[in-house]
Amino acid sequence: MKKSALFIVSALVLVAIVLFIFQHQRKEITEEKINKEQVVSPDSTDELWYKKSIIYTLDVEVFKDSDHDGTCDFKGLISRLGYIDSLGADAIWLSPFQPTPNKDDGYDVSDYYQVDKRLGTLDDFTAFMQRAKALKMKVIMDLVVNHTSDQHPWFKEARSNKNSPYRPWYVWSKELPENYNVGMVFPGVQKTIWSYDSVANEFYYHRFYSFQPDLNSQYKPVRKEIKKIIKFWMDRGINGFRLDGVPFFIEIPQKTGEKFEHQYEMLTDMRHYVNSLDKDAIILGEANVLPDENKDFFGEHGDGMHMMFNFFVNQHLFYALATGKTDPLINALERTKEIPKNAEWGQFLRNHDEVDLGRLSEKEREEVYKKFGPEKNMQLYDRGIRRRLAPMMNNNKKQLQLAYSVLFSLPSTPVMRYGDELGMGDDLRLKERLSVRTPMQWNNTKNAGFTNNDKPVLPVINTGAFRYANINVSDEQADSSSFLNWTVKMVKLRKKCPEISFGQWDILDTGSEGILAIHYQWNNQHVITLHNFTEQKQEVTIRDKSLDNKTLRDMITAEYIQHSRDRQTVSLEGYGYKWFRVQ
Template identity: 45%
Template sequence: MLQYWYKNAVLYNLDVETFQDSNDDGIGDFVGLTQRLDYLAGLGVTCLWLAPFYPTPNRDNGYDVEDYYDVDPRLGDLGDFVDFIRAAQQRGIRVIIDLVVNHTSINHPWFQSSRSSEDSPYRDYYIWKKSKPENADGFLVFPGYQETTWTYDRKRKEYYFHRFYEHQAELNIGNPKVRDEIRKIMAFWLQLGVSGFRVDAVPFLIELKHMDSANVDQPYEYLREFRDYLSWVKGDAILLAEANVGMEEVPKYYGNGDKLHMMFNFMLNQHLMYSLMSGNAMTVREGMYQPPPIPDNCQWANFLRNHDEFPVGRLSKSQQEEMYEAWAPDENMRIYDRGIRRRLAPMLEGNLRQLKLSHSLLMTMPGTPVLRYGEEIGMGEDLSLDERNTTRTPMQWQSDKGGGFTKADRSDMVRPIIHRGEFSYKKVNVTDQQRDSESLLSVTEHMIRVRKENPAFGYGKWSIVETGNTEVLAHRLDWRDKTVVAVHNFGQSSLSIELDLPVHLKKQMSEMLSDAAYETINNADGEIDIEGYGYRWFQIDEGSS
């Protein structure tokens, strides 16, 4: 049995409220999600990552939590959640959930008590100051939508800290009682069957700014605390971190394999996207080399797009400007002075070959792939929606009214389903693509199956294979006696290239998957062909020599 299940996993991120509505109130729910598990199992998903589903005022897509121990009544109840977990387990699908403990909603009982009484046991659960700090209007996470990080509370007559919106009060992680609460939250959901947590906003969670009660010099030690407790409660559970940090910081988050299990690879993501935009494979190659080595029991999580904006801050200034010009020419497409609020398919103008290329890259890059719901069919965005909601529209299942998501009127939906243009549910949906063997959905499903059959993609040690062409990326992953090689052409023209591999390995190469029907490799020293935006996956079984 293979260790570290998350290394060969295929993760799929979704928001319950936009996935499937079972009672036609226009809002997705756990009963609806359970009904769609067969689809996810058929796609090849092995682990679901659920966006926050806790009770919430819902002023930030559920990331403003009001109660950590329940399900938002719009989405169902705890019984529905347990039924969902059981049904997922029956299909071999694990579930991880968002752990949003950097802050709570100001509606949370802890905050209401903290502001109300000097004798409150929650008095120091949050970060309070009698006077507003001088740098309160400095670093803002949401420029243009956020004016300060300190807001005056009339009841307590003090200022509270909020790294994000003013309705999201920052928890005081330096308070041992707060960390005890976090551990209890983790234990509760682990006992209900989840396999771990995607931890939201980790760099902000562990920052010690303005905390008078912090008792450690290195805030990363808090990650070890949580990891120890997680492993004690459930040995194979994982922590997947949202931490868009500099590469010099990465070792502090992984530790010696005793802190976080996984981190999203923002560095690789931005370089890969630039290569897709420019046609130059050298940029993604640079992005592969940037991250430092990580412990053997740790893993990078790779993605194309997620539920937030696409950030560009890990690219050079000139590259950022190129990205904006190509993929966000209108100011309405940009957000927070740092990113793009669009889905991938419209940015690639619906180019099916490029979309298939991007999915091939996702499935073969060193690490674990994370698909965002709708990516497998090439969903679009709705730029008329506020902030990041542009890419959070309902899943498009079929061409009937409501797109198979709901029978409710469009005006009653949690967000309007995309109903106009090339990416409307009438033109982009699951049912139509299931009937087409060459569709993005069908090809992605095939890629997932081949990846899962070849654990070297998830476990292997990677290295670049030289091709002599700047438009082509080739890399290999070696694991035990198996080697896999992936070749990707970022350019639009067909090419012939030679892979810089030892002759004895070339002789053992066999093709597993490709974008087209290529000639069988006969000449170990010869060239191989690859179409524009093409991809080819090979396996080498050294044990057969």
């Protein structure tokens, strides 16, 4: 009997050892495969559509009003899809469009299964999706499931009844937690992350504003409901989701401390579910994290989120634009370089929020403030700038073009904010981030042509250099030298360079602190981009042995340069740029 038991135990131990070795070897093989196959093969580019896209982000509420009630809508958006298509954009990211009290511009959702009646109906949404599909455009929507509005029926029932099945959908505390006033998302404006509810007679958790109680995403019924929401919109044609506030969504809240444990497996689970419904659909995550954390969010084996915004590079890009110093930007690019081959960065200049400079040193941040946001009302949350790009740069066309040429040339998918293709301005009279969320400027008629109503949902910019009489689609389309027409040309240029979307890249050493030089290789093709972040003309030396005796063709001017054996010198004007194809 004892021998039999000993044999069984020994056998179980042996099986455990074999399984451990198998899993370990499998992991090593998988990692080796990912590392060896960093370059995407030409046969797989279609399934990785998000690597070669140009994403255009907009808020339906302020884009185009079809019924002139003052608020834009899906019918109005449908009427302007041709314009978005003319830009060369082939994917649209929609800000929240679901029912909302609108205390946080739609990021306080009160019903996940409807369209805000101000913006139209589900039928209008369906018509929009059909038109977008006809134009071969992908559509990504905001998925705001870290929190709900406090007016959501779930929260109303949870707070009113301790025995409600919705009570555990939120996070509660009978006593005021000791960390109630740390870790706010909006410091300087938001005061706490725990607030007392007089109906529930308890404190509830909210990483964002007090009217946005956090969902308890660790609770299985909540996760099940999130999958229902995902399926509901994917059944209506959605191609992916921009997942809001990812680090907060996957954290496990505690009543002490500020940094909480993250459940990264939630991202893998969501990815698998999304791709079980549509193998080509994606998750684009908002996660302002340090480079060492990237693998946790992308997944060690590329099974986390498909895309993330590269906030780390964005912040150092603004530092380079403000100072002319590119070394920190190059370092940021190098530190965010190693990602799974099926993953991609989403790179942007401006989005719907402030320019977040929180990852810069205090000295670096002050340098950017001094250049781009010197006045206190231009700054926000003790970390950022609440301005659009054109006014930050004093409408310096050469620097604006440099900034967007850099954006289109970086190893990532470009994300464009509506109106930035025109050089739209901001309205600092508006509260917090609303300053950069003003209505689209279509022409020089009443309210910039976006509505005829006397009371638009937000005021149109009608004074100063950026007033709609000066900056609008109609006038810029008719002007061959406009920033709009220049942007269209640059989008076309980017689309001619699959090397940037799918290839390997290296920084070229030019010996100049103010120059960013990148060499891309893919499918036996080579592209080199050069950017001068300084105001002064510079002679740039390209050193790359792989280019010996090759010809460089300027993709903008069509001029040819013969690369000598050791080096090639190229002249760049202040804020100048060059794109070369190697032949």
